[in-house]
Amino acid sequence: MIHHTKTIGTIALFGLSGGLWGPPVVAQDRVAQDREEQTNIDVYARTNAAVVSLRSPAGVGSGTVIDGEGGVLTSAHVVRGQTRIEVTLANGQRVWGRAIATNRSADLALLQLEGLPTPLPALEFAPFAEVRVGQRAFAIGNPFGRFAGTLTTGIVSRIDRQQNLIQTDAAIAPGNSGGPLLDSQGRILGINTAVFTGAGQQGGIGFAIAADTARQFVIAARAGRIGLEAAAEAGGRLVFNGAPITSQFTFADNRLPDGSFFQAFRLEGRQGQRIVIDMTSEEIDPYLVLFDPQGQKIAEDDNSGTSDNARIVLTLPSTGTYTLYANSYTVGDTGRFRLQARTANP
Structure with a gap:
């Protein structure tokens, strides 16, 4: 995921x-x-x-x-x-x-x-057809919003030409999103978008949206064919110690960059609360992602629950409205699922 x-x-x-x-x-x-x-x-x-x-x-x-x-x-x-x-x-x-x-x-x-005082230097797109597994890759960005101008290096680890994603082992962290993944000529291989991290792991696998997809988006935007989309609305409100929610992924749902479906839910939480969130299903492989009130990802899980279901166990870091993404691990999977949230302390 x-x-x-x-x-x-x-x-x-x-x-x-x-x-x-x-x-x-x-x-x-x-x-x-x-x-x-x-x-x-x-x-x-x-x-x-x-x-x-x-x-x-x-x-x-x-x-x-x-x-x-x-x-x-x-x-x-x-x-x-x-x-x-x-x-x-x-x-x-x-x-x-x-x-x-x-x-x-x-x-x-x-x-x-x-309000630019002078023109900026700009980057070129590298053709997606020329990208090869094993070639050098360079990521520049602002990890964690605190370290602007950080360079990390690696290789192109995998190419998903169906999803137009480039996988890299160049270190990518929150805050790098939107920065470039570059080739040895300094051309844009892709736009860094996400890090996959397994449950309990410290490191992760970085992904970038392929340059051809980004270039086509720019062309469409400048031609007026794409405008501003409304922000994704939460599909409902999940209440700690309340009734479980039953829902279903369909082809009308929002998609994450890898093409998998997701629905968003809001939860009100207090700093110091110990919480447990379960997502269960017999039709899909559940996956959960939790964002704090500032929109930063703080937890995700694939199969910590029973029978390969997803479970997040966490002490909330602050008081406010949290956002939960209920997601299917497998791209394109549709089916029913159940969400329940509870507190482990008052």
């Missing part, structure tokens, strides 16, 4: 000489010990100025500059119904971004930056 102008050529357009973004990298500045290390340095130097940090009432994330006039791609779950987003450029300057299009099923959003 995943919970979050086709151009080929040189990368010269990424670096602007002098001015706000600083001088280009020159050969005498090289300090790398080998070719691989030099590639890391070069990719970061060419692309970091085209990655921005985002903050809104919906949460934090990253953004990828795709044109010099301030068009920025990010993840729809970072925007989550907001129309104005605070954007911090790589040089620390803050501007506003206006959301002009979102697509929840693809988990993509397009912003237009306002």
